[in-house]
Amino acid sequence: MNKVITLKERPSGKPEEKNFEFKEEEKPALQDGEILLASKYISVDPYLRGRMRDEDSYITPFKLNEPLSSMVVAEIIESKNDEFQEGDHVSGMLQWKQLQKHTGEGLNKITNKKVPLSAYLGVLGLTGLTAYLALENIGKLKEGETLLVSGAAGAVGSIVGQIGKIKGCRVVGIAGTDEKIDHIKNDFGFDAGINYKTTENMAKAIAENCPDGVDVYFDNVGGEILDAAMQNINDFARIINCGAISIYNKEEVPKGMRLEGIMVKKRALMQGFIVRDHADEFQEAIKQLGSWLADDKLKFDETKREGFENVPKAFIEIFEGKNTGKMLVEV
Amino acid sequence: MNKVITLKERPSGKPEEKNFEFKEEEKPALQDGEILLASKYISVDPYLRGRMRDEDSYITPFKLNEPLSSMVVAEIIESKNDEFQEGDHVSGMLQWKQLQKHTGEGLNKITNKKVPLSAYLGVLGLTGLTAYLALENIGKLKEGETLLVSGAAGAVGSIVGQIGKIKGCRVVGIAGTDEKIDHIKNDFGFDAGINYKTTENMAKAIAENCPDGVDVYFDNVGGEILDAAMQNINDFARIINCGAISIYNKEEVPKGMRLEGIMVKKRALMQGFIVRDHADEFQEAIKQLGSWLADDKLKFDETKREGFENVPKAFIEIFEGKNTGKMLVEV
Structure with a gap:
């Protein structure tokens, strides 16, 4: 079975673990053109709190009882899409699931092997x-x-x-x-x-x-x-x-x-x-940031929690100031 | 004798007439290169309230017991400066005096006779x-x-x-x-x-x-x-x-x-x-505003008070919402 994190109720004030629910679903079956992704690193960010409100915002609110989503680094574990190979890594806006299928559209292929995978949720994310x-x-x-x-x-x-x-x-x-x-x-x-x-x-x-x-x-x-x-x-x-x-x-x-x-x-x-709003400037920016990173002019740190079951807790901890640098969960 | 309006005390809260004082001084005597100006229209503006505070601001505070100043349209009634003729009009940042002498530096010569003089304190000011x-x-x-x-x-x-x-x-x-x-x-x-x-x-x-x-x-x-x-x-x-x-x-x-x-x-x-901050854009702006004015696309109104002795009162009235459009005093 595949584990999924959904929004059970909208937080009132500071988010709490009871706002989230773990559900199980069948392991997804692939159709032609699709890839199967295993989440490796899940990003938790303050702005997600805004999406948990039921109000007009710059980004669609999360729906109750449906999976949450954020930036995720995932490994391709099965591919029925010629553009993606098993074993490759991608980053993109993905759901809070252990496994999920995807058409590959809009995902960023991670090709630079010199940079740690989690950097794609942080300094290059x-x-x-x-x-x-x-x-x-x-x-x-x-x-x-x-x-x-x-x-x-x-x-x-x-x-x-x-x-x-x-x-x-x-x-x-x-x-x-x-x-x-x-x-x-x-x-x-x-x-x-x-x-x-x-x-x-x-x-x-x-x-x-x-x-x-x-x-x-x-x-x-x-x-x-x-x-x-x-x-x-x-x-x-x-x-x-x-x-x-x-x-x-x-x-x-x-x-x-x-x-x-x-x-x-x-x-x-x-x-x-x-x-x-600045998606058309991303490529140029990643180039500049990557070059500073390569020249060791840019250091970064991350607070890493372990285990899919700790994603909601890690999210809550941001509001308690418990992170130093990027907060993420290694699945 | 020449009448002058000075700042007697800094207003606390809304300005009051007692904050101002009328003084008399000798009629100024001209030296070579100077002109004698008779104030025709004196502008009173909300921002002057800020200059009446004794604190660091974007513009120097007024000094106690010295004449206040604002934009004024004046007539040249005597000239020892070849660039200015008796009977001409100028506008500029001038003191609240019936008469004052000036080198002419920084004054705007009013040449367009089609526009009423007071417009130089308003739509073209x-x-x-x-x-x-x-x-x-x-x-x-x-x-x-x-x-x-x-x-x-x-x-x-x-x-x-x-x-x-x-x-x-x-x-x-x-x-x-x-x-x-x-x-x-x-x-x-x-x-x-x-x-x-x-x-x-x-x-x-x-x-x-x-x-x-x-x-x-x-x-x-x-x-x-x-x-x-x-x-x-x-x-x-x-x-x-x-x-x-x-x-x-x-x-x-x-x-x-x-x-x-x-x-x-x-x-x-x-x-x-x-x-x-935008003085280098004034000329271009006055050209555009003047052209709209000439095409009757831009109407303006002014609330005019009469008499030099009513300048402080007119200033106070701005804060009582008694003006419609530019508030000014015809001397």
């Missing part, structure tokens, strides 16, 4: 693409500028910071433990880090760590950290709204500092970014 | 330039889109709406009296108007008046009207932060709806705009 393309399209970093990043030890944040260093910027990261702060400074080359959980006055801490002000703020969290960053932006600053994890779990939109006065005064630019 | 250049640089209107404008009967808003119609957009305006709503519809060609003072649920009213959603929101006010607009924006909407009159008079930054979740979801762009 949506997280790396998000970091790179948001900076290219909105951040437009200039040498010597100051880049502030929240969620700095996370999958996107850690790549953002390293790109900032490659571009010759001062890079300051915000994260939630002293270990993460040490990590981003020692391993990812950030110039400074701020632990928001032990810092009383974030606006002041940002001012101290960004003596020339903030030119680009890459915001993965929203909320009060955004307010604190906004109090330190320079004229013509760019703010990338890449995530609002502090808001996703709230049932009502929280209140915060009104930002429009600062926006006018500083002629700041704030823009929401979703990587899917 | 900073307000018209603000409307046009913010739309060009941030709004990037496309035919068939929906443009929402707050402060729609104001000097900037009324021009914004008319440019929207020229560009083939549905244009919806927000203002504070039924008279203003009638005015923007009947005289400026807006498709619809919403009186925010008599509307209980602004978000719903905007939804009803913008059935295809809001593509560009030109925000002259900030605050709760911005929140309501944000609940109706389309994917890839552009929000122009051009003013935050609802915030200027507050001593503490008010709280409001957190917008970062919507920013991400809609991949919206929000950008602060101050026309002074």
